[in-house]
Amino acid sequence: MSSSPLNLTLTLSLLLTFLSPLLTDAHRCSQGFITEMNKINVTQNCRRKALSLGVQFGWNFDQKSRQLDIAFGSRLDTETGWLAWGVNPQGLRMVGTRALIGIRQHNGSLEWDKYNITDDTKRGCRLLPSDDIGLDVRNFSFVYWEGIDYYVVLATIFLPHEYNYSRTNVVWQVGEAVAGRTPLVHSKSLNHFDAAETIDLVSEKVISYSAHNQRRLRTTHGILNIVGWGTLLPVGVIFARYFKKFPMEWEWWFRFHVMCQTAGYILGTIGWIIGIWLGNASKYYCFRTHRILGVLVFTFTTVQMFALRLKPRWSDEYRAYWNMYHHALGYAMLTLISINMFEGIKIMEPNHAWKWAYIGVLGALGVVAISFEIYTWIKFIFVKAPAKTIRESGSIDKNEPRLDGLT
Ligand code: HEM
Ligand code: HEM
Ligand code: HEM
Structure with a gap:
């Protein structure tokens, strides 16, 4: 009988080894994504969240001018789809995020807009575009990179002083359904909830990622x-x-x-x-x-x-x-x-x-x-x-x- 705790430990370690690929989160961007980013001169930083929706996020940040150039991409496997990237001055969460969202419509056309995500959104109210999200956003677009089959949000943001660039809360999301310019609720599995992290925009260090x-x-x-x-x-x-x-x-x-x-x-x-x-x-x-x-x-x-x-x-x-x-x-x-x-x-x-x-x-x-x-x-x-x-x-x-x- 004395061997049963040992057997159990061995079995658990074997299972953990078997499941270990699920525990790692490779965060180097794919070579294809880096090549595409180089073409638009976003060359400084790039992170991939392999386990959270497979998104890739590249950026340049200039501390002096506080200019942040972003390229945020993901595959959209369904007929319609949306891709959101945002920053949240209030915390590491969805509510309070100022988001840039790209939408792919039924006919394949691409649209993009700015959105304030509030408590009402979480309660199920329609998420409508907003002219003022408290960010100076320029050169905003939503494009398709055919070579790697990625949809990408591109933008230049001048980060206001209320955002601490060494502790910026970045929030992202990928959804399927849309109604016009309104993205509809995303899936509610864990990989859609593990979609926020606090990063240092200069050193690329992750300060906090709950998952x-x-x-x-x-x-x-x-x-x-x-x-x-x-x-x-x-x-x-x-x-x-x-x-x-x-x-x-x-x-x-x-x-x-x-x-x-x-x-x-x-x-x-x-x-x-x-x-x-x-x-x-x-x-x-x-x-x-x-x-x-x-x-x-x-x-x-x-x-x-x-x-x-x-x-x-x-x-x-x-x-x-x-x-x-x-x-x-x-x-x-x-x-x-x-x-x-x-x-x-x-x-x-x-x-x-x-x-x-x-x-x-x-x-x-x-x-x-x-x-x-x-x-x-x-x-x-x-x-x-x-x-x-x-x-x-x-x-x-x-x-x-x-x-x-x-x-
Ligand atoms: C979570 C714990 C337990 C579950 C889910 C459970 C479930 C069951 C079930 C479904 C049966 C019926 C099997 C059949 O179709 O004949 C059964 C039978 C029995 N269980 Fe449990 N059991 C539990 C714990 C215990 C414990 C702790 C004891 C005793 C200390 C116990 C004593 C018995 C006995 C004596 C029978 C046979 C009853 C009969 O005469 O038909 N069970 N148990
Ligand atoms: C399109 C409208 C949206 C609706 C209706 C919606 C709804 C929800 C709901 C109800 C939850 C919480 C589920 C629960 O408590 O059980 C949630 C969580 C979450 N959503 Fe959304 N969401 C929307 C858009 C977005 C967007 C655009 C983003 C990213 C920019 C986002 C990021 C998140 C994150 C990261 C969570 C995890 C929990 C948290 O951080 O608050 N969502 N969403
Ligand atoms: C009968 C078996 C199970 C019981 C009794 C159980 C019980 C629970 C309970 C009570 C919670 C807390 C939920 C909350 O407060 O929101 C929880 C969370 C969770 N369960 Fe289970 N669970 C079971 C099986 C599983 C299985 C098989 C999986 C996955 C393979 C799983 C995955 C999770 C995860 C990921 C959470 C945490 C979610 C979070 O981060 O908030 N559970 N479970």
């Missing part, structure tokens, strides 16, 4: 939840369902059920605490459904774990009712857990590694459960069921030692 600190924790949260709630709990249920008495009797079923449920609960709870921490650290957005389902999962599995101390014996009158409740809550939890897994996976889109990893786990558990189920039915129909009832045989009580120390 940096959180990427490892998000991965750990996902892995612990998939292993704890998503794998160990169902495996434990399989032991209780098929090894208790029928179709197979194995005296260790109870110990295995309790072991799997306890280990799953501990790992899942650590994952859950990390989730709550991550949710609280994301000040400006929230994944409400995932949070509510996550809290329900934790609460009711905790209730389920009360079985460690409160499970009645087979000889107790109300044991049959306890069974009903424990079975019903147990299966309800397994359902809720798999729904919430997909909610969590949706947050991480378009990264499909999570989806396939979890579908793999579900598929494997499904094959095992269906095989046992078929075996149970075959045995039930063709072989005589045990003559004595479980209660009469007394063997179940023997296999279920008291865990509360009362006997």
